[in-house]
Amino acid sequence: MDAAATCASSLHYCSPVGFNEIGKKSNGFLRLSQRSKGERSLQVLNVRGFRSSRTLTQRRPVAFELSCSYKNCQAPALESEKTRDSVDELFILKTKSQDVAPYMTGRCIYLVGMMGSGKTTVGKIISEVLGYSFFDSDKLVEQAAGGTSVAQIFKQYSESFFRDNESEVLRELSLMRRLVVATGGGAVIRPINWKYMKQGITVWLDVPLEALARRIAAVGTDSRPLLHNESGDPYTKALLRLSTLSEERGEAYANADARVSLEHIAAKMGHRDVTNLSPIAIAIEVLVQIENFLKSQEDMTIARNS
Ligand SMILES: Nc1ncnc2c1ncn2[C@@H]1O[C@H](COP(=O)(O)OP(=O)(O)O)[C@@H](O)[C@H]1O
Numbered sequence: 117m118d119a120a121a122t123c124a125s126s127l128h129y130c131s132p133v134g135f136n137e138i139g140k141k142s143n144g145f146l147r148l149s150q151r152s153k154g155e156r157s158l159q160v161l162n163v164r165g166f167r168s169s170r171t172l173t174q175r176r177p178v179a180f181e182l183s184c185s186y187k188n189c190q191a192p193a194l195e196s197e198k199t200r201d202s203v204d205e206l207f208i209l210k211t212k213s214q215d216v217a218p219y220m221t222g223r224c225i226y227l228v229g230m231m232g233s234g235k236t237t238v239g240k241i242i243s244e245v246l247g248y249s250f251f252d253s254d255k256l257v258e259q260a261a262g263g264t265s266v267a268q269i270f271k272q273y274s275e276s277f278f279r280d281n282e283s284e285v286l287r288e289l290s291l292m293r294r295l296v297v298a299t300g301g302g303a304v305i306r307p308i309n310w311k312y313m314k315q316g317i318t319v320w321l322d323v324p325l326e327a328l329a330r331r332i333a334a335v336g337t338d339s340r341p342l343l344h345n346e347s348g349d350p351y352t353k354a355l356l357r358l359s360t361l362s363e364e365r366g367e368a369y370a371n372a373d374a375r376v377s378l379e380h381i382a383a384k385m386g387h388r389d390v391t392n393l394s395p396i397a398i399a400i401e402v403l404v405q406i407e408n409f410l411k412s413q414e415d416m417t418i419a420r421n422s
């Protein structure tokens with residue numbers, strides 16, 4: 117743990133906007149560190165001055181490059197091959213996290229991407245391996261609303277009311293360190309949210325719409341209110357709405373510092389499509405892209421100072 121970091125078991129968040137006024141929330145405070153299941157205690161953001169003694173250009177060689185995990189990975193026929201592949205992936209994930217962690221200097225990671233892109237699933241893995249705490253911004257808004265679900269908040273109040281609270285949650289998270297945050301799919305549409313998220317490193321999980329629609333159809337649209345108004349079978353209605361949302365959001369996701377394209381990972385691994393990419397393989401690529409981003413930042417600093 118960073119020396120300057122403080123265990124925040126007593127850390128309270130001011131309530132996100134609006135819930136007090138409408139009487140949904142009685143005490144006006146959120147106790148994030150206790151309510152968020154399975155999380156380590158939070159650490160307060162007060163280690164900005166900390167710098168690793170090693171620079172990125174001095175980094176030690178990585179024992180295994182990512183491509184090792186992608187070798188011979190096509191549709192393993194035997195269970196034992198699958199097990200071996202996941203053991204390999206876990207090892208590479210661990211190695212890569214040890215390589216990247218010193219250069220993170222406690223900065224938070226914000227995962228952005230369309231609904232269903234795996235921000236929560238992959239975010240939990242990354243937080244675990246980096247020893248960071250994990251937060252899902254939707255869950256924090258729900259907590260601030262006294263446990264009201266996102267779907268209910270949309271229905272009972274409005275989308276803009278949800279967005280105001282989402283921004284407030286992100287503002288509060290931006291004051292902290294050593295967090296992995298799974299943001300809501302629409303967090304990218306408000307420029308102010310980028311100001312908060314850019315306090316850390318932002319990563320876009322870029323997943324083809326068909327794969328998103330398949331995942332969402334498999335779990336249902338109950339928790340995703342923006343998908344409620346379409347008619348048709350679950351896959352078709354998810355795909356239709358996701359296509360519209362994706363067009364509306366345009367290049368918003370591309371503001372992220374790093375992009376993780378599932379199509380790109382699949383191509384590297386020799387898969388025909390993205391269906392069989394494990395969350396661990398995606399988490400590895402997140403760390404690789406963060407490393408690339410940090411390296412490019414360092415190169416720019418060196419170029420500016422020379
Ligand atoms: N790599 C993956 N392969 C297959 N299904 C996945 C993958 N990552 C996530 N999922 C599934 O997709 C659904 C949405 O994932 P989730 O992590 O909740 O996305 P988000 O937080 O971006 O909305 C979940 O049911 C999850 O189990």
Ligand SMILES: O=C(O)C1=C[C@@H](OP(=O)(O)O)[C@@H](O)[C@H](O)C1
Binds near residue numbers: 229230232254340342
């Ligand atoms: O794309 C969006 O606008 C939304 C995505 C959802 O989060 P997930 O991306 O976690 O599903 C949630 O914030 C809300 O339903 C709105």
